[in-house]
Amino acid sequence: MKYNISIKAEKKNLKKVRTFLENIFAQMQVPEVERNQLILVVDEILANLIIHSAKSDMQKDIDISLSENAGEVTFEIYDYNSPYFDLTQHEDANLQDLKKQKRKGGMGLTLVKNIMDEVEVSYEDNTNIWRLQKKLPFLILKKSKNTYE
């Protein structure tokens, strides 16, 4: 099953995407903590894209898809008309440095990388395509249990 949602790059739409994902993960019976982690990951990436989009003064569209196959959840996020984002250049947050620099940002991608099993960004036609994957073994267990019931 694949689910899709498209938004304009505006902060007010973050809640809309979270509610969309919350409903899907509730149907999939993903436990609350893991559900929150998955929603957070998408929220963090969207927040980054929206903030950068606002800097370039261009209101763009962002497409998000969610699929689940054999207990693995995959998100794809399409960030159109963007310069290449080189994920390999990202360094995990150093909390002492953030404190010293009185920075509000800098922790989002660290959260994403800590939560997901795989995070990739590919670049095609001026579009960064984020692909995030996480195995949720209990989804397979739940399905096999349902099969026997």
Place this chain on the structure above:
Amino acid sequence: MNLTAEHQANVYLLHVEGDLDASSSIILDNAMQEAIQRNEKAIIVNCEKLNYISSAGLGVFMSHLSDLEEKNIFFALCSMNEKVKNVFDILGLGELIKYYPNQDLALQAVK
């Protein structure tokens, strides 16, 4: 997100309710900023009714830690639900920010 504030003795208590994300974190940021400027003796953020927090919300706390230390203001968070505490823990923020499971324990720590 809703923010309410009260004083209990020398402690400034902020109660955060709802979702603290990139869109709403500015409200908390302003409240923290004002409390620090007023030289409150202690600030406790009660997260009992906080449903969701992203790095933008946690970043507000991080960005004020140096000023809080410099002004010798006691600062702590308390009463997070399991999913909010999980995000706090993934980043290892317990190293830098005091956390108490309930408000009474946080208030006791001030004294």
